[in-house]
Amino acid sequence: MTSTAGRPGRVAKLPPRERILDAAEELFQSEGIQRVGVQAIADRAETTKMAIYRHFETKDALVAEWLRIVAAEYRAAFDRVEARYPRQPREQILGLARFIAEGLPAISHRGCPFINSIAELPDRAHPARQVIEKHKAHQTRRLIAMCADAGLPDPEQAAAEITFVLEGAQVSTQNGSVDQVGDRLMRIVEGVIDRHGSPREASRTTTG
Numbered sequence: 001m002t003s004t005a006g007r008p009g010r011v012a013k014l015p016p017r018e019r020i021l022d023a024a025e026e027l028f029q030s031e032g033i034q035r036v037g038v039q040a041i042a043d044r045a046e047t048t049k050m051a052i053y054r055h056f057e058t059k060d061a062l063v064a065e066w067l068r069i070v071a072a073e074y075r076a077a078f079d080r081v082e083a084r085y086p087r088q089p090r091e092q093i094l095g096l097a098r099f100i101a102e103g104l105p106a107i108s109h110r111g112c113p114f115i116n117s118i119a120e121l122p123d124r125a126h127p128a129r130q131v132i133e134k135h136k137a138h139q140t141r142r143l144i145a146m147c148a149d150a151g152l153p154d155p156e157q158a159a160a161e162i163t164f165v166l167e168g169a170q171v172s173t174q175n176g177s178v179d180q181v182g183d184r185l186m187r188i189v190e191g192v193i194d195r196h197g198s199p200r201e202a203s204r205t206t207t208g
Contacts, residue, residue, distance in 0.1 A: 016055065020055060020062070021065065029113060030110065032116065033121065063127075064130075078096065078139075081096055093150065093162065097162070100170070107173050112167075139163075147159050151197060162189055
């Protein structure tokens with residue numbers, strides 16, 4: 001989603017559906033999903049509840065669509081690092097870590113939308129939960145593929161460790177339990193890659 005800078009003038013130019021999504025993002029992020037009602041979103045978007053229901057059948061459908069947009073931003077980050085570092089999977093992985101590290105300052109104020117949403121939506125049948133789980137599975141598959149392309153002997157384990165670091169960094173930033181989280185994140189991810197890659201590298205050195 002776009003920045004909140006200059007919001008009133010910017011939002012006035014958006015089509016109705018995008019205006020509703022923009023308002024929903026603002027409120028869901030700042031106040032939480034459960035506390036925000038459809039009327040509050042309508043007021044924020046300068047529209048009516050009836051208009052919202054013309055575009056989204058239910059509030060749950062609106063929440064799910066917002067999270068699809070957030071997920072698309074993460075998919076775009078994968079696309080960017082793959083395009084920027086063709087045939088350089090190690091740099092692609094570090095590029096993803098850098099994307100998370102650079103986004104930590106915003107998370108320190110508002111939190112990760114996926115983590116926050118899961119905490120508020122315990123029912124795994126909720127459409128928004130399904131969006132999150134589908135997104136996480138897709139993200140894991142892409143990260144495993146990068147680890148495999150990087151020649152790591154156990155790409156699934158390496159991807160799991162990197163995922164723990166990336167998601168843990170977001171939680172630690174949100175609760176303020178660790179300082180210099182971005183720098184630590186980058187060093188740990190580099191360490192995971194080097195540690196998983198070292199046996200193969202050592203074998204190459206020995207046989208070469």
